[in-house]
Amino acid sequence: MENALPDRTTPAVAVVGARYDPVTVAGRIARIDADLRWLQRRLSGSVRTVGYRSDGTAISTTIPPASGSHRMLLIEQRARLLGELGHWRKVREWQIAAGRIQDHGPATISPGDSVKIRGRWHRVLGTYHRTLRIDGGGGRARAVAYRMVSDHAPGDEESVD
Structure with a gap:
């Protein structure tokens, strides 16, 4: 007798497979690295060159370091991203060790x-x-x-x- 219920594991396996695909994992690591660099620039302040004058001198804008509750929010985001980065780097190391990539x-x-x-x-x-x-x-x-x-x-x- 055939099972009348659809196989519900197939879509779940496909989703997990796509989530842990080596190219996807590498892309996720690159994105988290970029997000962490952006957060660091906001936390410590930065100077950004937006153009150049005709005499060759740079036109810059200064972004001051974050302060107050906004700084606390950025620190929380950085902590969360560092945890995610550690997880995905371990996944990447496992993929390399297992020979998947x-x-x-x-x-x-x-x-x-x-x-x-x-x-x-x-x-x-x-x-x-x-x-x-x-x-x-x-x-x-x-x-x-x-x-x-x-x-x-x-x-x-x-x-x-």
């Missing part, structure tokens, strides 16, 4: 290699500190963050779509 960077990828991004292979044209330049097809090159790389093949070992 490799920690790619300029030391592991070179021009001429092939990388898999969003299911397609691309030839690497150049590597930089945070990004790599790939052949985007049609003679166009584009920059992609290392966190988007899901697989890597050195040299000409892998076919390129």
Whole structure:
């Protein structure tokens, strides 16, 4: 006899799988890092260059350090984000240790290699500190963050779509 009830675990497994996808985890870590930098600038104050005069001198605006209840709110947000960052970095370390993903960077990828991004292979044209330049097809090159790389093949070992 068939079960008349729908399988409710399949959507839950898909949601958890997407939440812990290596590219998603790396993106979440990058976003939390950026949020923490923004909070630090608000907590300690900062100077921002908004333009330049014709004589070359900078036009700047000064953002004073947060104070009062707003400062307390920012401190609470920073504490929460630091906890989240610790969790997602542990998840990322587990993924690397389990072999689900490799920690790619300029030391592991070179021009001429092939990388898999969003299911397609691309030839690497150049590597930089945070990004790599790939052949985007049609003679166009584009920059992609290392966190988007899901697989890597050195040299000409892998076919390129």
